[in-house]
Amino acid sequence: MNRNKLTGIILFSVFLAFLTENPAVSQVIPVISADEFTRISDSFSEAGGNFSNDNWVSNETSYLEVLDKFIELDIHGGAYIGVGPNQNFTYIANIKPHIAFIVDIRRQNMLQHLIYKVLFEMADTRAEFFSILFSKPLNPNSGIDEDSNISRMIYYFYRAPSDPGMFKDNLAKIENVLTEKYKYPLTDADFSSLDRIFRTFFRLNLEITYNGNAYSWFPTYAQFLQIGDRNNNQRNPFNSREDFLFLKKMHAENRIIPVTGNFGGGKALKAVADYLQENHLKVTAFYVSNVEQYLLRDWNLWLKWGENVKNLPISSKTVFIRWTYQRSYWDDNSFGPRNTTRLQWMIDFIKNFDNNRYSSYSDLILIDYIK
Secondary structure, eight states: OOOHHHHHHHHHHHHHHHHHHHHGGOOOOEEEEEEHHHHHHHOOOOOOOSSSSSOOOOOOGGGGGGHHHHTTTTSSSSSSEESSSSSHHHHHHOOOEEEEEESOOOOOHHHHHHHHHHHHHHSEEEEEEEHHHHHHHHHHHHOOOOOOOHHHHHHHHHHHHOHHHHHHHHHHHHHIIIIIIIIOOOOOOOOOOHHHHHHHHHHGGOOTTTTOOOTSSSHHHHHHHOOBBOOOBBBBBOOOHHHHHHHHHHEEEOOOEEEEEETSSSSHHHHHHHHHTTOOOEEEEEEEHHHHHHHSHHHHHHHHHHHHHHHHHEEEEEEEEEEOOOBBBTTTTOOOOOSSSEEEEEEHHHHHHHHHSSSSHHHHHHHHHHO
């Protein structure tokens, strides 16, 4: 064989291997149209299920603990999959994927993300985003500018008066964008849910918690936004103009897609996996929170979850992001913190799943996590 030809074959093989193991250099999908966004979100979705709480805002105060690991392990690009409400924005802003799917069993979560999507389109700044979300007019003499930190904004919005007329107008604008621009097939029940979601943020604003109760033991939205990492740095994306603009761009290009789906279901995650395969994208990170704790209560759901995971296009660098609030023994035989976020290589999960090493949620947290 000609030496140049042989060299070309070798180089091409190396390049293909590089693409396989590096999701960040996989094919970048084109900007998704409004119609395509709606088609994907609606057609990938399953029937909604029930959960014990509204989960308005995250209660996971350890969510920043893994951000430095993303940098250390070069976790970026590719496709992101997550569950739940606002903590996804932090992971998306740090990983900077080409596309993100938010898959949650609650249709309410999908509708809440549709509201966020419209807010990101309507707001040019972080302050405008909160002004619309809480229906609190932004005084031009507020002293808040594009570089203000989140604590300064919270100080302002705690004191700014709520405006019922602004709430009514903003809700009408959100519904109009979803029905006219995106032509999202919303049902009467969906409109009622949109009203309830937006009204809850209007009523409780910065005091809203995981379960909505302003006097619960869960952190308020204001507290969640101001949580620091281990070095006390506020790294929520709403503390950064650049992170906010990145999320705004992702939404403008319809690359953050909410889907109603059960992790142990037969449709949503399979549809996401097929879409990623078709677009030559690999999953970089899958934020599962503590959903597996519930899946383990039904062995059929657990087995289906494992099959759904194995169906995803991944690389050797694909990670799970898990959270636990349980007190359980860690590997040093001491009681661990009540609130912990950890990473695990997905290939290790699949190996352990196939070897039946998981019988409890503690096993998931303790076996083969990334230290």
